[in-house]
Structure formats: structure tokens, C-alpha cells
Amino acid sequence: MENPGEGTRPGGSLAVSCERASFSYPGSERPALSEVSLELRRGEYVGVVGPNGGGKSTLVRLLNGLLRPDSGRVRVSGRDPVTEPFEVRKHLGVLFQNPENGLVAPFVEDDVAFGLENLGIPREEMQGKVAGAIRAVGLEGYERREPSTLSGGEKQRVALAGLLAVEPQILLLDEPTSMLDAAGRREVLERLEALRAGKTILHVTHHLEELAGADRILVLNEGDLVADETPERLFSDAALLRENRLVLPVVPRLALELGLPGMLRTPEGLAGAIIKRTQSGTRTG
Amino acid sequence: MRLELKDVRHVYAPGTPFEVEALRGVSLAIEPGEVLGIVGGTGSGKSTLVQHMNLLLVPTSGEVLADGVDARSLEKRELRRKVGLVFQFPESALFAPTVEEDVAFAPRQLALGEEEVRERVRESLRALRIWDLAARSPFALSGGEKRRAAIAGVLAMRPEVLILDEPTAGLDPAAREELLALIVNLRQAGISVVLVSHDLDEVAEVADRVCALHEGGVRALGTPAEVFYGEPAQAPATVRVASLLKESKPEIGDPVRFEETLAALKALPGV
Numbered sequence: 001m002e003n004p005g006e007g008t009r010p011g012g013s014l015a016v017s018c019e020r021a022s023f024s025y026p027g028s029e030r031p032a033l034s035e036v037s038l039e040l041r042r043g044e045y046v047g048v049v050g051p052n053g054g055g056k057s058t059l060v061r062l063l064n065g066l067l068r069p070d071s072g073r074v075r076v077s078g079r080d081p082v083t084e085p086f087e088v089r090k091h092l093g094v095l096f097q098n099p100e101n102g103l104v105a106p107f108v109e110d111d112v113a114f115g116l117e118n119l120g121i122p123r124e125e126m127q128g129k130v131a132g133a134i135r136a137v138g139l140e141g142y143e144r145r146e147p148s149t150l151s152g153g154e155k156q157r158v159a160l161a162g163l164l165a166v167e168p169q170i171l172l173l174d175e176p177t178s179m180l181d182a183a184g185r186r187e188v189l190e191r192l193e194a195l196r197a198g199k200t201i202l203h204v205t206h207h208l209e210e211l212a213g214a215d216r217i218l219v220l221n222e223g224d225l226v227a228d229e230t231p232e233r234l235f236s237d238a239a240l241l242r243e244n245r246l247v248l249p250v251v252p253r254l255a256l257e258l259g260l261p262g263m264l265r266t267p268e269g270l271a272g273a274i275i276k277r278t279q280s281g282t283r284t285g
Numbered sequence: 286m287r288l289e290l291k292d293v294r295h296v297y298a299p300g301t302p303f304e305v306e307a308l309r310g311v312s313l314a315i316e317p318g319e320v321l322g323i324v325g326g327t328g329s330g331k332s333t334l335v336q337h338m339n340l341l342l343v344p345t346s347g348e349v350l351a352d353g354v355d356a357r358s359l360e361k362r363e364l365r366r367k368v369g370l371v372f373q374f375p376e377s378a379l380f381a382p383t384v385e386e387d388v389a390f391a392p393r394q395l396a397l398g399e400e401e402v403r404e405r406v407r408e409s410l411r412a413l414r415i416w417d418l419a420a421r422s423p424f425a426l427s428g429g430e431k432r433r434a435a436i437a438g439v440l441a442m443r444p445e446v447l448i449l450d451e452p453t454a455g456l457d458p459a460a461r462e463e464l465l466a467l468i469v470n471l472r473q474a475g476i477s478v479v480l481v482s483h484d485l486d487e488v489a490e491v492a493d494r495v496c497a498l499h500e501g502g503v504r505a506l507g508t509p510a511e512v513f514y515g516e517p518a519q520a521p522a523t524v525r526v527a528s529l530l531k532e533s534k535p536e537i538g539d540p541v542r543f544e545e546t547l548a549a550l551k552a553l554p555g556v
Contacts, residue, residue, distance in 0.1 A: 151328065
């Protein structure tokens, strides 16, 4: 089952692919996405950034089958998300921006079980999967809590557990931290980092710093895929950042201004590099 | 206008099993022409607090004073004209066929002449730099443009105090920087701004003073340097970097803004 159908290449193992996919919303002057081609191999962690209106949300909707491309082809695990939505949903879990919108059940454990119930999984099997998913997001002991009593970060972790219970190979994250405070963001990002090993992840965000550890970052602007770069390359390309209304976070910006690597993403890392430089006595710029 | 909150408490659903004390005695003032940043985690009371500033919420106990006068004795319309509140995700309230009409809606309620209304709309659209969008449908705008159109509607009331609740949430980084530049311009025009944000880096750039809320109480209130260096673990990235260096390099001082911090780092011997 390595290559379940079209959309994958011989020898390759594509989790997600778009081939010249275009989409225009009815009545709008320009396409929301025009001829976008991209590929995600299994196990890759790929970020998607770009200005508001750049096409990020449209890409998410094409991948989860909410929209059908006007032309071109979209495949998730080799399947068409529009014609095989149920198959695709077993492979692709989507985490949305606002955790409030996704939580439906009276207790945390019921909420986590919701997706499995829809797939008709037997009860005994379900209990094990729910427990495992709750463990994976570090919410043991929260099983009987009501979602409304949780913080934003905790709610988003419940939503993430609900995805994980279904054991999708691919996670599609649509600005999962944008409604969270700093502590909530850290919580969610740490959990995502821990999931990297086993999953293919496509992470849409406005916060470049969240992608410092990604394998690649795609930049969408006015419906075009304008860049596909490693974080190192993107962070140090001031012109590319500016053209796409991207702003580096404070720590890498300070680092670059001081002639240190822009990949230093934590205050601790930057402070350490500064101390090292003052001790070694070398001086630049 | 000087707005002062004295020992404001607020209890939601008092006397019911759902009773929650959201504010536990908050005292602070907004001085004329300053930018006051209000920070704190989810559930710390930020949104509850700002809704007391124009009496959308009335304190369970304590007082709100506008230029020393009990705000409850003022006419509500007049108070809300002077103290403009822009909610989170204000673009959800855009409704008119054009941006211009949307922005004109609020000042039209003020019994001004048509020419005066037009003038205020122009002024507002210019301040937000969306003059070229006047004839467009608000629904055809980008996220950042919609946000600015919604703020323009409140600004057209010519408030003396403008409260912005998480104005940059969900905006792309460039739109965010434009909004911060707008805040700086408003202050230069003499308008006080209350900026509620969970993004400490943006508060660091524009605030004159910072109020840190925690569980409904004031944890710290002072200049950004006082508040952030008082608890560097919960500070903007600039302050976290500088405070990590402070032990071995005390000469770095207390920089908060990006440019200040960069200059202080460059001034360190050997950097």
C-alpha cells in the first residue's frame, strides 16, 4: 500500500500533491490560487506563510475537500479529497484556528472520541485510541473535564487529541496558535514538535518563528506559490521577506542585524551567541 | 481626557452557581495622550477591564472617573463618543455596501451636518490609509483592510481615548506593523490609546506604560522597562535577551524597544 493510486510517483512516497491547481471564488477578479504545484513527501514538516489573501486558506480548503479546484489536481495520500472525502479524512487531520468552534461534546474524552465514533470504530478499540491520544497531548486526568472550563491552549490540545485518535498520517494545521496567548502557543507547539517523527505536517501560520525547525517553507502570495525554501534561506533573504509582507520575529532579526546566524530563535540561544562572541574577541560589522 | 478606574471589581452572574469574580479591585489611570498597554494571559480580565472604560460593563463595586467625574453621572452616548472601543475581530460588524458608508454610520448618529460627516469620514480613512478603498464593498477587502475599515468607523467619532482589544490578532505581520504605526500616529495627534494584546513584542514597541493583569488583579503597572524587567520570564523577546546578558554585562541597561535593544547590544564591547 505504499502507492495507493495516482498522484504518487514510482519510488516516491507522496503524502500530499497539487498539480497546477487553480481556484477562483465566484465573483472575484483574480484567482485565489493559480496553478499551484507542490509535493509533500511522507514525514516532511512543511510550513506555509504569506500575506492575508495570499491563498493559504484556499489551499487548506482544497486539501480537505471543502473546495474543488477549477483546474489541476489535488491528491492526499493518492486520493481526491472531493470524490473520496471519507477515505481522505482517515489520512488527513485538520486543526483549525479557533478551538472554540471545534469542541462539541460535554466531556474531554467524548470530544476526543467524536471523530472515531463517526468512523464506526468498535467501542473497546476506541477506548484505547482515545486514551493514547489524550496521553499524546499531555492531558491525562482531564478526561472528565468540561471543555468550556479549559484554557485556550488546553482546548486546542483537546482538538489535537481528537485528530490524533483517528491516527491520520498527515496533519494539516491552519493557524493553530493564532487565538492563543503565549503560554498556550508554547503548549501547542511543543506537542506538535513531539509528533513530528511519525507524521507528515503542513503548518499554515503568520508566525515565522514557529517554522524555524521546518524542513521547508512555502510562500503563497496573491494566489501564486512564490517560494519554496529552507527556513535558513528564507530567514536571511530580506528582499523575499519584504516582497511577501513577511516580518522576521524579534530574535532572528536582532541576530541578523548583529551578523549572527538568523536561525537563532530563542533569547537563550541569542544571548549565548553574543557572550561567546564577546569572549572570543572577534568583531564583525 | 483622563480616565481613572478606582478599585474596580466585577462579578459575572453574581448569586448563581456560575458566579465568577473577573476583576478583583483594579486601579489605574489612562493619562491624556499616552499609549497604555494591557497584557496578561487568557482569562486574566483584559477584555472585562476595557469594557468598564466606557461603561459597557458597570463595576460591581469601585468607580470609573472621566476627568474626575463619576462616569455613571455622564450621558452614556457622550461617554461612548469620547471613549471609543474597538472589539476583537471588529470586522465582523461591517455591514454597509461601501467602506465610506460603513465609516459614516456612527458619526451620522451624532446629529452632525452631512458635510461634517463627510469630513470626518475622509479624515478617518486618511488616518487609516484606506482612502483609496472608500467606494469598495467592505466584504471585498483583505483581512487587514477590513480591520482598518472597522477601526476607521470608531475613529470617525473623534474619540479622546481609543481602546483597541487585540487589534492585530489574525493579521499578517506587515498589516500588524501598519497598525502599530497607526497607534503611534494617533498618540501624536493627542489621542490616548489603550492597547490590549497578548503579543508582548508589539506592546514593547509602542506602549508608554504597561499594566500586567493576572487573574483579575494588577500584577504590575509602570513603564515598560519597570514592568517587563520586573518579571523577565514573561517579557518581550528584547527584554529576555537583555536580561540574560545582564549578569555578565550590566552596562546593557534596560532596553525595551527593538531599536533601543539593538543599539545597546551593538554598544557592548566585543559585539
